[in-house]
Amino acid sequence: MKRTCVSAVRRTVLCAALACGLMVTALMHTSNAELTRGTVSPTVPPNFHTVEVKKGGFSIAVPNTWLALDPKSKSFNEMLVASAKADPDLAPTLDQFKTVAPYALFLAADQSAATYSSDLLVLQLPIARSELSHPSDVQTVLESAFAGKLSDLTTRTIKVADTKSLIASGNLPVTALDGSQVTAYLTALLVPTRDGVLDFTFGTAAPGDQDSTLQAMIQSLKLLR
Secondary structure (H helix, E strand, C coil), rough: CHHHHHHHHHHHHHHHHHHCCCHHHHHHHHHCCCCCCCCCCCCCCCEEEEEEECCCEEEEEEECCCEEECCCCCHHHHHHHHHHHHCCCHHHHHHHCCCCHHHHHEEEEEEECCCCCEEEEEEEECCCCHHHHHHHHHHHHHHHHHHCEEEEEEEEEECCCCCEEEEEEEEEEEEEECCCEEEEEEEEEEECCEEEEEEEEEEECCCCCHHHHHHHHHHHCCCCC
């Protein structure tokens, strides 16, 4: 029974995360959102800044050109409403995001994209650390969630922030805001912490292992507790 519940949570979270790139691109066109910047540190790559999310117990480097948002803030909720009013077709995507909003800690996306916006969604998953001991379960959930549409799916262990973690990646076709078909590349990094599991889900326009921005962000990740 427990494994079934975890699968349902992962299925919902991963589907919503893939939609975030399109959603944030829409937000950029329907709101006057301003870039939120963290503290510049000499240890982060050039043209990046460090964002510290105390509630989640982590910090991560984010490109200066990315829009960083607090998914629980009043201004973010106002942007969701504005986007839905500006483009009713976005309603299903926005509703999908709202299903994972209670778990959301941080959201950032490339504000220069016109179609598919590379993005990062960070969630505090309601699952135990022990779930990461079963990489095959994560792969099974992904395969089931996307009904075979997720291609080149892989899951493996990785050491991030001096912590043994799990990373899953794959790709699938999505419809961009202009109606064209594009390939979205999913990279989900699952990091165990003393509070449970942090899920760093990246949606990118290039394969994760070839995306220098994604790799720089992962390498910059630090746990604060």
